[in-house]
Amino acid sequence: MLLADLFSMLLRLAELAFATITAALTGVYLHAVRGSSSWDQARFIYTEVVAGLSILLAIIWLFPFSGSFIHWPVDFIISVLWFVAFGLLVNWLHGSCGYVFDWTGIDINSNDNCPEWKANIAFSFLSAICWLVSALLGIYWVHRHRTTYANTAPAGTTKGYHNRRWYRSRY
Structure with missing residues (x-):
């Protein structure tokens, strides 16, 4: 399972990088509009909170331990939170910069904010x-290890995790 550990570490690094970029782009916007109503900026505050939570969890779970795979429900929830942030940002843009994933005709040195918004949306x-x-x-790792353990249970015991105390577990 070395390959799964390596792939998990690469995913965590990507999650950390993407959340950091999104937090930076959203933070620049929130700094520029400081003093305006918080209700008007709620979608950006939400995106900033999701990015901060993602940065924290990606740093904590970056190290490749087999225990990091059991956090898949939290990974799924964070994924849903990111999809919501993506939808909120796309809804806010509302076609004012053209199609969201249309990157043609974007000039980096222009005074237009469209490249920043499209980058923020893409990284979210x-x-x-x-x-x-x-x-x-x-999910794959947990399923694979449960079936492996169930097939290697000692003779005379029922298969599964329920027959061992937490302090006597193999894994």
């Missing part, structure tokens, strides 16, 4: 995908 979407893949990898 990529973060949601990475968290979803991480959850699927965790």
Whole structure:
């Protein structure tokens, strides 16, 4: 399972990078509009909170331990939170910069904010995908190890985890 550990670490690094970029782009916008109503900026505050939570969890779970795979429900929930943030940002843009994933005609040195918004939306979407893949990898890992353990249970015992105390577990 070295390959799964390595892939999980790469996913966590990608999650960390994408959340950091999204937090930075959203933070720049929130700093620029400080003093305005918090209700008007709720979708950006939500995105910033999801990005901060993602950064924290990605750093904690970055280290490749087999226990990091059992957090797949949290990975799935974070993925859903990122998809919601993606939807809120796309809804706010509301076609004012053209189609969301149309990257043609974007000039980096222009005074237009469309490239920043499209980058923010793209990185929130990529973060949601990475968290979803991480959850699927965790489900696969947990399912594989449960069936492996159930098939190697000692003779005379019932198969499964319920016959061992927590302090006598193999894994």
